[in-house]
Amino acid sequence: MPVPSFTPVVAGLAETVPFVGPEAIARRSGVPVRARLGANESGFGPSPKVLAAMAEAAPLCWRYPDPESHALREALAARLGLGLDEVVIGEGIDGLMSLAVRLFIAPGDTVVTSLGAYPTLNYHVAGFGGRLECVPYRGAHEDTAALAVAARRTGARMVYLANPDNPMGSFWPAAEVLALLDALPGDCLLLLDEAYGETAPPGALPPVDAARPNLLRLRTFSKAYGLAGMRCGYAFGHARLIRAFERVRNHFGVNRQAQVAALAALGDTAHLDWAVGAIARACARIAAIAREAGLAPLPTATNFVAVDCGGDGAHALRVLEALARHGVFVRKPMAPGLDRCIRVSAGPDAELDILAAALPLALREAQGAA
């Protein structure tokens, strides 16, 4: 009996997931998460004004969302100094990333990224039949010069760079990012992921400029704004690139409450400033907790700290697993060269207290299990 066959691209894909959620980890292990420090969320939460706006809007959730996200897009365009057709809203950076890959990557096309960079990009590239060319990090940094060389060598149609970087927490000054852009062929798109833009040091983000025909930038309300659960991100760049999303996006896909929440979040700059400060203090405390336990925290431009566990990848994985048994959820990079680290997200003191108590125990257990 014949059954419906998948497309050739889909037939070649694994049934996979880029990240297993903490809820699923807890369901499988039976250990409740006591300190949720692995998903680079903001445990400092959204602005109270966001919660008030959501509460006020909730009774209207029977209405479809505005498919143009007009109010939010207008506010973002004004903030960025861009036109309305230079900004598009999507279901988080992940959703926009999927669409960006779909727009530009046909089966067999090459995308250049860093070995160990954001796995969801790889998932979407594979999902549209693209070919990944992975360039090793140089220390804790994505190697911009090598990315450009690889793009030219492979005739890549897209290069991915996260600045600030995830999972290592490093950053490049804007000049370095623009040098990468200048080194790319004009028909190669630079997909610049600025998910951690709000915590970036001054000078890390290139000036906003929608004139570059091959630069698409992604930002989100999931990190410093504290709205990861609402799934709302945005892309901005040249109008030719942004308008193209109209050809493929799910127009009614951005939840109504998400639009309301993001608009309110954008308006409360005082809360954002406070949250960025709280994140910086939490990162400093994570670094201190790590040092106290004899580990080496890396500098960070993000809302997390990569902590070198001082051994190999297997050792860091044992540390992560031991932390999980203590109810502390963190993640870790898996690529060679980065995998000696665990990645600990900023969070409120109550959760960092749990980390501080658990880390020395986890290290002892990891050494004992070796």
Next chain:
Amino acid sequence: MPVPSFTPVVAGLAETVPFVGPEAIARRSGVPVRARLGANESGFGPSPKVLAAMAEAAPLCWRYPDPESHALREALAARLGLGLDEVVIGEGIDGLMSLAVRLFIAPGDTVVTSLGAYPTLNYHVAGFGGRLECVPYRGAHEDTAALAVAARRTGARMVYLANPDNPMGSFWPAAEVLALLDALPGDCLLLLDEAYGETAPPGALPPVDAARPNLLRLRTFSKAYGLAGMRCGYAFGHARLIRAFERVRNHFGVNRQAQVAALAALGDTAHLDWAVGAIARACARIAAIAREAGLAPLPTATNFVAVDCGGDGAHALRVLEALARHGVFVRKPMAPGLDRCIRVSAGPDAELDILAAALPLALREAQGAA
């Protein structure tokens, strides 16, 4: 200067939108919407228990949603008598539809649908390079026998059927749907859109059965449940079909509040029963208002009424435009044979009062403009 080129499929697409939202219509016309009766939403709103659950969960919106939507999926599977791997949650039916097309339709593959059926399906088929074969309605019904004939003739890989139907409001008994399924080749998927399943008469929905290898069914919380703004739908069917979504879906795409809202909605069957009753009464009143104005309402199995305006498509369009000038938002089918109708969504009496006052005026204006 070269610029990034779109994929061959994307290069051939228009910058289009299947539906212009009422907010955009109001922005462009300058006329505020006084009666929102065009998007087949439920102005009767969600359950108060849904609003309570959303309020309780809102402070946790800084957390990413559970990518497995475990609690909601478990509740749906239990309700349907299915296994966990026979149900998948998505960003409304639109989002799931896009993924279903992506799974099965490669460039050049044929999808059979009805001429004038849900345009978002057509948008997604075009979006993945598929070819549409459109079968005319038979009266107010999608022509199931002709759909099967067209599928066999064209070697189609997918057939789309909405039961109950949108935009005409008709339905087929389950036996007719299963006869269509039996008439399809085993490798042709029947994509069965049951968005209006909650308002369907007894006997319209085939029994739940995940054993059929080529049947994928779509349902939503957007209609009778009153949660269109939250973007939450589900697909169910054979585990081989459902598991395949893991290969391509945006795992973290379903908003956290949407999962909370849908779970609470599913639990409040008393509210659903009340809403279905209120919808039926509103549809009866829309029919009476139409008859009073000398028009011919069609029977409905949905939350809207197709109203035959008694002329041609141009006349019905003039009626729609005149209603819009009075602040009454409705939609209309555009395909030949269906386009003599406008489509009026059920809503609370206050909005139907506005319709009742505006319709005779709009008819006079439409006749005057002819």
